[in-house]
Amino acid sequence: MSKAKLPGEIYHLKAAGNPNWTKADEAIAKIDSARNAGVQITADMYTYIASASGLDATMPPWVQEGGYKDWAERLKDPAIRERVKNEMNSPSGDWENCYLYAGPEGILLLGFKSDSLRPYTGKTLAEVARMRGESPEETAMNLVIEDGSRVGAAFFEMNEDNVQKQIKLPWMSFCSDEGSYAPEGVFLTWNPHPRAYGSFARLLGKYVRDEKLITLEEAIRRLTSFPAENLKIKRRGLLKPGYFADVVVFDPTTIQDHATFEQPHQYSTGVSHVFVNGVQVLNNGEHTGEKPGRVLRGPGWKGCKQ
Numbered sequence: 001m002s003k004a005k006l007p008g009e010i011y012h013l014k015a016a017g018n019p020n021w022t023k024a025d026e027a028i029a030k031i032d033s034a035r036n037a038g039v040q041i042t043a044d045m046y047t048y049i050a051s052a053s054g055l056d057a058t059m060p061p062w063v064q065e066g067g068y069k070d071w072a073e074r075l076k077d078p079a080i081r082e083r084v085k086n087e088m089n090s091p092s093g094d095w096e097n098c099y100l101y102a103g104p105e106g107i108l109l110l111g112f113k114s115d116s117l118r119p120y121t122g123k124t125l126a127e128v129a130r131m132r133g134e135s136p137e138e139t140a141m142n143l144v145i146e147d148g149s150r151v152g153a154a155f156f157e158m159n160e161d162n163v164q165k166q167i168k169l170p171w172m173s174f175c176s177d178e179g180s181y182a183p184e185g186v187f188l189t190w191n192p193h194p195r196a197y198g199s200f201a202r203l204l205g206k207y208v209r210d211e212k213l214i215t216l217e218e219a220i221r222r223l224t225s226f227p228a229e230n231l232k233i234k235r236r237g238l239l240k241p242g243y244f245a246d247v248v249v250f251d252p253t254t255i256q257d258h259a260t261f262e263q264p265h266q267y268s269t270g271v272s273h274v275f276v277n278g279v280q281v282l283n284n285g286e287h288t289g290e291k292p293g294r295v296l297r298g299p300g301w302k303g304c305k306q
Helices: 018-036 068-074 078-088 098-102 115-120 125-132 136-147 160-167 185-189 195-210 216-223 225-230
Strands: 008-010 041-045 050-054 107-111 152-156 172-174 247-250 271-276 279-283
Touching: 018 041, 018 160, 041 160, 041 225, 050 098, 068 136, 078 136, 098 107, 098 152, 107 125, 115 136, 125 136, 160 195, 172 195, 172 216, 172 225, 195 216, 216 225
Parallel strands: 008 041, 041 172
Antiparallel strands: 050 152, 107 152, 247 271, 271 279
């Protein structure tokens, strides 16, 4: 990066897994050192102690080679299952073992394709294993086979001290790392990570107003102009003449996230009005029905066209 004079962004910076929690300071020190040497490097994060992926993150890459069908077929072989089970319980430098990092009590099942398995939504892998009379490793493998999917899951593998430490870093912006959903219809058939509904309100309410980790002005900068500048999105992220009118009006004394891992389908409160490209889409907390949003593409898009 320094030789090529290219910027770098570390997506979703975190120290995952108890054995790695003490490494956060070292990682931050290395980034600070690189920045002090003139390397343009920044990072982003979500303000939760759990990540979200699937049960594929609990199993070694070799068993998943070739895609889901090959993976599920291999998991039916007793010899392969035994090998997978052993590797799920063994530290490895070759892959990120989220089964070890979070443990079966810290793996929350978020969603299933199969109606028959949906009652397990919101339960931990350990709970479901006890219900089924299986080991957690067997349950993980069986659920992947039975559901025809990787099975969405949240992994409680970070700690709050590191989350708060990272929030204070001036080169850290904030993300949701999640889609946008509504608490109705098909979306209620599974549980997303609560960051889908509460990521930014959580920052402004819990960590800015209540915990006072950073100022409101600094939080706004790192939610708006800072990421827009990093991504080289032109005429976004600031309120100034000639820029697109993207405006959020909120009450810093009341803004609050309500989504939890147990009940994630809950909107945040405290936001009164939202304008996108100059068109009001939220009026006194209610959607206006307008949809003026557009795809935003950075300077790399031109070279990515097929």
